[in-house]
Amino acid sequence: MWWLKAVAISLSVCAVLGGRDFPPEFIFGAASAAYQVEGAWNVNDKSLSIWDYFAHTYPEKIIDRSTGDVACDSYYKWKTDIELASKMGLHFYRFSISWPRLLPSGFPNYISEDGKRYYNNIINTLLEKRIQPVVTLYHFDLPQSLQDLGGWTNPLIADWFANYARVAFSLFGDRVKIWITLNEPISFCDIAYNVGTQAPGYISPGVGNYICNKNTMLAHAKAYRVYDKEFRSKQNGKVSLSNQFFWLEPDTKSDEQAAENARQLMVGMYSHPIFSKQGGWPPVIERIIAEKSKEEGFPYSRLPAFTEEEIELVKGTYDFMGFNFYTSRTVRNAKPGEEIGAWPFEGGPDINIILGVRGEWNNTDAWWLYITPDGIRKLLGWLKKEYGDIEFLITENGCASSSPDVDDEVRVQYYKEHLEQVLVSINEDKVRVTGYTAWTLMDNYEWTDGYSIKFGLHYVDFNDPNRTRTPRASAEYYASVVKSHSLDVNNKIIDEL
Numbered sequence: 001m002w003w004l005k006a007v008a009i010s011l012s013v014c015a016v017l018g019g020r021d022f023p024p025e026f027i028f029g030a031a032s033a034a035y036q037v038e039g040a041w042n043v044n045d046k047s048l049s050i051w052d053y054f055a056h057t058y059p060e061k062i063i064d065r066s067t068g069d070v071a072c073d074s075y076y077k078w079k080t081d082i083e084l085a086s087k088m089g090l091h092f093y094r095f096s097i098s099w100p101r102l103l104p105s106g107f108p109n110y111i112s113e114d115g116k117r118y119y120n121n122i123i124n125t126l127l128e129k130r131i132q133p134v135v136t137l138y139h140f141d142l143p144q145s146l147q148d149l150g151g152w153t154n155p156l157i158a159d160w161f162a163n164y165a166r167v168a169f170s171l172f173g174d175r176v177k178i179w180i181t182l183n184e185p186i187s188f189c190d191i192a193y194n195v196g197t198q199a200p201g202y203i204s205p206g207v208g209n210y211i212c213n214k215n216t217m218l219a220h221a222k223a224y225r226v227y228d229k230e231f232r233s234k235q236n237g238k239v240s241l242s243n244q245f246f247w248l249e250p251d252t253k254s255d256e257q258a259a260e261n262a263r264q265l266m267v268g269m270y271s272h273p274i275f276s277k278q279g280g281w282p283p284v285i286e287r288i289i290a291e292k293s294k295e296e297g298f299p300y301s302r303l304p305a306f307t308e309e310e311i312e313l314v315k316g317t318y319d320f321m322g323f324n325f326y327t328s329r330t331v332r333n334a335k336p337g338e339e340i341g342a343w344p345f346e347g348g349p350d351i352n353i354i355l356g357v358r359g360e361w362n363n364t365d366a367w368w369l370y371i372t373p374d375g376i377r378k379l380l381g382w383l384k385k386e387y388g389d390i391e392f393l394i395t396e397n398g399c400a401s402s403s404p405d406v407d408d409e410v411r412v413q414y415y416k417e418h419l420e421q422v423l424v425s426i427n428e429d430k431v432r433v434t435g436y437t438a439w440t441l442m443d444n445y446e447w448t449d450g451y452s453i454k455f456g457l458h459y460v461d462f463n464d465p466n467r468t469r470t471p472r473a474s475a476e477y478y479a480s481v482v483k484s485h486s487l488d489v490n491n492k493i494i495d496e497l
């Protein structure tokens with residue numbers, strides 16, 4: 001197979017970098033998310049999520065005008081999905097619970113029996129196959145009824161979310177030992193409110209995003225505290241959140257401060273309150289936004305402050321740090337008078353920076369995804385320096401293409417190069433990375449890219465009512481890494497695949 005050659009080349013690279021085996025306790029998994037795979041959008045007592053509403057109401061915002069109404073049909077085909085994970089020998093499968101499927105009113109007054117049954121089936125079957133369930137409580141699909149009450153901009157959402165989390169912990173926590181509260185608040189706060197290409201599609205740049213940001217920190221923290229007080233002693237699990245971080249590097253030497261400010265805006269806004277010793281907003285960002293707000297005539301900062309009590313509530317609410325990594329950007333100071341596009345895609349109007357890419361970085365079919373494997377190592381090094389010697393779980397990493405091709409050479413290469421950098425980070429930089437998650441188990445509904453962009457280890461035929469899944473070369477490659485627990489892929493294992 002062609003990718004065997006690639007593996008052979010990687011062996012020599014690894015030999016130079018030192019060590020090909022992953023630590024014995026290191027775990028490998030793959031991920032999905034409810035709206036992207038489940039379908040069954042209106043089955044039984046499930047209520048509408050903001051993505052059901054967004055995709056139905058604004059088809060023009062989705063590249064192929066598609067919806068997640070059926071998606072991979074995983075509501076019916078969950079057994080097949082678990083079979084795929086099992087064949088690859090995965091240690092864990094990360095999936096998300098659809099809040100409106102479990103709690104159709106959004107509140108815990110009524111728990112859907114159907115929702116309960118569906119997630120219990122998945123969890124129990126995974127465990128039978130010796131695959132650990134890693135459960136995300138929120139992956140972008142808020143009940144629309146809560147959106148109608150302001151969604152992530154209503155401060156009460158912190159309690160709504162904690163109440164939902166309590167239901168999930170009490171129903172499933174006897175068997176689920178790794179919980180991710182929120183997936184990528186940067187997507188549903190910054191992309192949603194600054195750019196509008198995420199549900200709810202309501203744009204309020206520089207205001208809505210910061211209100212949402214604060215509320216996500218409180219929601220995560222309250223859910224964590226619920227776990228701590230009511231469940232931890234019996235269930236003994238771990239709880240954190242996952243954000244997506246680009247590696248951000250200075251365009252030129254004179255842009256170092258600009259790059260550091262951008263890191264604080266992208267990573268710090270969702271991490272400093274939780275993972276730093278001081279808690280609260282990253283001081284540099286808090287100061288800059290307060291100054292800017294004043295210049296703009298606001299009598300207060302557009303970034304809502306934390307009270308002392310809130311700082312204490314949020315600080316330290318983690319058992320590890322989860323993060324998703326896909327790509328990198330360069331950062332430079334904006335020139336005087338230069339127009340600055342929206343954060344986090346084009347620039348940072350509040351911190352006066354422009355984002356870019358280097359000419360030598362290869363692009364993928366997703367416009368935003370440039371391949372920069374060393375970015376994951378640099379990012380891990382920065383996170384360790386910033387937040388200390390904590391445990392890291394990489395909760396997503398993967399490569400986009402528009403081609404359905406199962407000979408996905410670029411994706412194999414992407415995984416190989418990123419895994420190499422993770423190993424270097426563990427061996428050379430002594431960063432405590434304990435697991436890695438491939439995004440994604442199978443092609444699925446890629447948000448505003450609809451079905452036009454694919455990230456799957458498995459190809460899914462969306463024209464086939466059966467949504468047939470076919471393993472790609474990347475699935476075989478990843479399975480061989482998992483089974484040999486090494487980048488030095490064992491030939492015996494390859495023969496068995």
Ligand code: BGC
Pocket residue numbers: 033036183184187244324396439446447455
């Ligand atoms: C999200 C996934 C998404 C992936 C690729 C992450 O932002 O968590 O839902 O499919 O990136 O775009």
